Amino acid sequence: MTSPVSGAAKHFEVCTETSVQKKERTVCTNPATGEVIAIYPVHTVEEVKTAVQNARKAQPAWQALPMKKKIEYVMKFAEYIQKNSAKIAGIISQDNGKTLCDAMVAEVAPAALATSYYCKNAAKFLKDRKLRAGNIMLMNKRSRIVRVPYGVVGIIAPWNYPFSIPFSEVVMGLLAGNTVILKAASETQVVGHILNECVEYVRLPEHVFTYINMPGSKAGDAFIDAGVDKLFFTGSVPIGKYLMKKASERLTPLVLELGGNDAMIVCDDADLYRAACGAVWAGMQNSGQSCGGVERIYVNKKVYNEFLATLKERVESLRIGEGKYLNIDIGAMTTRKQMATVQEHIDDALAKGAKIFAQCKCPQNIKGNFMPCTVLTDVDHTMLVMKDETFGPVVGVMPVETMEEAIALANDSNLGLTCSVWSKNRKKAAQIGRRVMAGAISINDHLMTHCLAETPWGGFKETGIGRTHGDIGFAEMTQPQVIVDDILSTMPFVRRNFWWQPFEKMQYDGMKGLIDMFHGKGFWERFVGFNKLSHAWYRSFLRK
Numbered sequence: 286m287t288s289p290v291s292g293a294a295k296h297f298e299v300c301t302e303t304s305v306q307k308k309e310r311t312v313c314t315n316p317a318t319g320e321v322i323a324i325y326p327v328h329t330v331e332e333v334k335t336a337v338q339n340a341r342k343a344q345p346a347w348q349a350l351p352m353k354k355k356i357e358y359v360m361k362f363a364e365y366i367q368k369n370s371a372k373i374a375g376i377i378s379q380d381n382g383k384t385l386c387d388a389m390v391a392e393v394a395p396a397a398l399a400t401s402y403y404c405k406n407a408a409k410f411l412k413d414r415k416l417r418a419g420n421i422m423l424m425n426k427r428s429r430i431v432r433v434p435y436g437v438v439g440i441i442a443p444w445n446y447p448f449s450i451p452f453s454e455v456v457m458g459l460l461a462g463n464t465v466i467l468k469a470a471s472e473t474q475v476v477g478h479i480l481n482e483c484v485e486y487v488r489l490p491e492h493v494f495t496y497i498n499m500p501g502s503k504a505g506d507a508f509i510d511a512g513v514d515k516l517f518f519t520g521s522v523p524i525g526k527y528l529m530k531k532a533s534e535r536l537t538p539l540v541l542e543l544g545g546n547d548a549m550i551v552c553d554d555a556d557l558y559r560a561a562c563g564a565v566w567a568g569m570q571n572s573g574q575s576c577g578g579v580e581r582i583y584v585n586k587k588v589y590n591e592f593l594a595t596l597k598e599r600v601e602s603l604r605i606g607e608g609k610y611l612n613i614d615i616g617a618m619t620t621r622k623q624m625a626t627v628q629e630h631i632d633d634a635l636a637k638g639a640k641i642f643a644q645c646k647c648p649q650n651i652k653g654n655f656m657p658c659t660v661l662t663d664v665d666h667t668m669l670v671m672k673d674e675t676f677g678p679v680v681g682v683m684p685v686e687t688m689e690e691a692i693a694l695a696n697d698s699n700l701g702l703t704c705s706v707w708s709k710n711r712k713k714a715a716q717i718g719r720r721v722m723a724g725a726i727s728i729n730d731h732l733m734t735h736c737l738a739e740t741p742w743g744g745f746k747e748t749g750i751g752r753t754h755g756d757i758g759f760a761e762m763t764q765p766q767v768i769v770d771d772i773l774s775t776m777p778f779v780r781r782n783f784w785w786q787p788f789e790k791m792q793y794d795g796m797k798g799l800i801d802m803f804h805g806k807g808f809w810e811r812f813v814g815f816n817k818l819s820h821a822w823y824r825s826f827l828r829k
Contacts, residue, residue, distance in 0.1 A: 311474050311498055316382030316617040317607040317653040323475045328497050330507045333466075336495040337511040340437045340464035343492035348434055348462035352411070355460055356404045358487050362456065363400040365486040366393060373479055375609070377448055380475040382617035382654060383571050384608035391571065392449040395736040399453045402738035403759065407460040410759045416767075422799060422818070425773040432763035434462035435538070439513035441504055443520055444470035444619050445574040445676075446735075448480055453738065454517050454753055455484070459493070461762035466513065468497040468504045472619055509537050515762075518542070519576075522674075522700075522747050529750075540751030540761050542743055544576045544674045545702030548695035549731060550717060551592055552688065552708035553585035559729065560707040561595035564680060567705070567731035569603065569658045572618045573627070573678035577703040577725070578732050581671055582682045583691040589684040596660060596682070597643040603658050606648050615645075615678065618654040627656060627677030630670040634681065639664045642682070666697055674700065688717055695721045701745035705731035722746065783824040795821020 309327040314320060328336075347355075366373065370393050377388035416428040438458040442451035451467055458465040469477025481496040499507060501520070505528045508516055517540045518528055525543040532539050549567070551560050567579040584592050608616030618624050635641070643660040656678055664671050664681035671681050685691045695704055704723040706714040711728050718726035724744035725734045734740045735754070743752035752758045773779045784792055794817045801814025 311471050313380060313474050315379050315653075316619050317379075317609075317651075317655075319652045322379060323478075325474050325478070325498050328499050330503065330510075333497060333499065333504075333507040334511040336466055336492075336497065337437055337439075337508075337513055339492040340466055340495060341512075343490060344434070344436050344462075344464040347459075347464055347490060347493050352408050352460075355462075356407065358489055359400060359456055359460055360404050361487040362452075362483055363397045365483045366397045366400070369483075370394075370397075373448065373483075376479050377473075377476050378608040378616065380473045381444065381447055382608060382619050384613050384616040385611055387571055387608070387616065388448075391736065392446060395449050395738070396452040398736075399449075399738040399754075400456055403453075403456050403460055406756070407759070410756050411461065411763070420803075425771055426769055427772055428767055428769045431766050431768060432461070432760070433766045434763050436463060436514035437512070438463040438465050438762065439508040439516045440465060440467045441501070441508070441516070441518045441520070442467065442469050442477070444472035445571060445576070447473035447476035449735070450519055451477075452480060452483075453758075455480075455494070457753070457759050457762050459489075461759065463514075463762060464493050464495075466495045466497060466508070468499055468501075468508070471498070471500055474498055505531060509535060513537065515539070517753065517761075520544075525749060540743075540753060541749035542576070542702075542751075542753065543747060543749040544676070544700060545578075545723075545744060545748055546580050546672065546674045546698050546700045547577060547703045547723070547731075548698075548705075548721065549579045549582045550688070550691045550695060550704070550706045550721075551582065551584040551588065552706070552710075552714065552717075553587040554709045555585075555588065555592075555707040556709060556729070557588055557592050557595055561592060561599050563705070563707070563729070563731055564596055565599045565603070565658075568680040569600070569615055569678045570732060572615055572656065573658075574619060574623065574676055575732055576674070576676070577735060579680055579705070580675055581695070582680055583685045583694050584682060585688070585691075586684040586686055589682075593642060593660075593662070593682060600643045600658050600660055601645050603645040605645060605655055605657070607653065615658060618656055618677065621654060623676060624654055624656055627675055627679060630668075630673070630675045630677070631659065631661070631679060634661050634664060634668040634670045637665075637668050639668060639670075639681070666694070672698060692717060692720050695723075699747045702748045703727065703731070703734065703744070705729075724748065724752075783821045791821050791824060795824075 311325045313323040315322050374385050374388040374393050378385050411432045414430045418424045440451050440454050455465050484494050509531050515538045519542045522543045525541040603614045605615045606613045639661045640663050642662040645658045647655045647657045658678040661681045701723040703725040704721040705727040706718045708714040714728045722745045735742050739755045741752040741757040742754040751761050798814040798817030802811050805811040805814050
């Protein structure tokens with residue numbers, strides 16, 4: 286086997302020079318080997334405050350920069366990625382534990398494509414939108430919606446997709462006219478620093494982008510207390526709830542993506558081979574550490590055994606090992622803490638009657654964070670693996686009598702990020718999907734919507750609030766402002782609005798006449814209303 290990541294090793298050696306710092310440090314290790322690959326100093330709360338202050342000073346000039354110039358800056362992100370794609374994939378693999386193919390397919394390529402998409406569409410997303418008049422009597426009031434950047438946007442990124450998730454948010458934030466402060470996960474700091482290197486390559490104006498290294502336990506408080514104008518957080522439900530409570534003190538707006546316990550529904554007319562392959566991809570990819578991955582599978586009883594047989598064959602053929610090799614299917618899990626959670630869910634299921642139906646082999650005599658990909662049967666919704674986010678290479682499979690039962694089970698969760706429906710009848714599958722309370726529904730596929738830059742990403746219930754990606758996600762980087770222009774106001778004969786002071790009976794009658802004119806019963810009642818309104822309207826042309 287050969288490894289194409291030699292270019293990444295030199296980067297790590299350079300990074301370890303920061304170990305001479307006396308500040309608090311973050312030690313980065315390769316999850317597959319336990320090897321220390323970098324050490325970085327940690328920023329203080331005071332440094333975060335200073336960063337926000339500097340970003341706020343820099344923001345007006347960045348906002349005023351023509352869109353064409355902003356796009357010129359941001360498109361260089363794609364240029365850097367193209368020149369360094371292998372290096373970036375290698376760093377993601379060594380820092381996060383996922384395979385090289387996984388890093389390239391799910392992180393590096395989507396980031397490059399997202400850059401092009403947002404640069405191409407940013408001007409359209411930010412274009413003023415004219416509003417149609419709501420009433421013929423007020424047609425002189427012309428309204429339009431403009432999009433205004435929040436100012437300073439804070440981004441707290443996760444460790445499971447440490448490059449692609451924050452990358453798109455950084456791109457959208459900058460193109461929308463915000464200055465951006467990014468905190469990457471402590472567990473994947475080397476990836477965070479290569480993303481920072483990507484931004485440095487562009488040579489943005491000073492303080493338009495700032496990179497922060499700080500433990501997650503401190504970052505949320507630090508960002509909100511420092512006064513960021515909006516915070517984007519991807520992480521756990523408990524931390525998301527804490528941040529929402531914290532943000533309420535300042536009414537700081539948030540976008541929260543907090544995880545999933547996502548369902549896969551297999552109809553009796555599904556292509557079972559494709560469905561089984563899709564389940565392996567979406568359930569085991571990234572060692573199952575995907576908030577939008579499959580965790581629960583509901584299969585029509587008619588095809589349950591056939592589906593399981595194919596799923597067993599596919600799972601047991603998976604090759605687990607160090608992700609730097611291109612013939613490895615599943616890499617290491619990122620943290621020992623997450624491995625413990627996964628094992629707890631498996632043990633709970635087995636104690637309650639579940640059985641291990643299929644399992645692949647793990648490498649022997651190796652120090653890394655490796656867990657076998659596991660399929661559980663005889664599961665039910667009393668088990669953690671079916672009701673909580675497992676976030677590991679484990680799926681539970683249940684037979685169902687009808688699709689009604691499958692929909693009810695899919696909705697029996699406090700989370701609702703994604704769901705997939707598998708059927709050769711795509712119209713039927715879409716109808717089933719519409720009844721599942723999840724933010725993204727895929728037909729005959731799963732765990733790919735996040736890679737589509739045009740597709741909004743986010744979910745229902747405790748999965749979070751707000752969206753990222755696409756035009757809806759781009760809109761989260763701005764707030765709407767309405768501008769109302771009276772096109773008659775500059776005409777010399779229109780002196781004032783008739784409803785302004787001093788008040789008289791005519792104003793009262795005129796507004797009542799307006800109601801009668803539009804909602805009165807019969808011609809005469811409406812005509813009288815029009816007459817009263819006309820008398821009051823005439824008052825606009827008088828100086829009194």
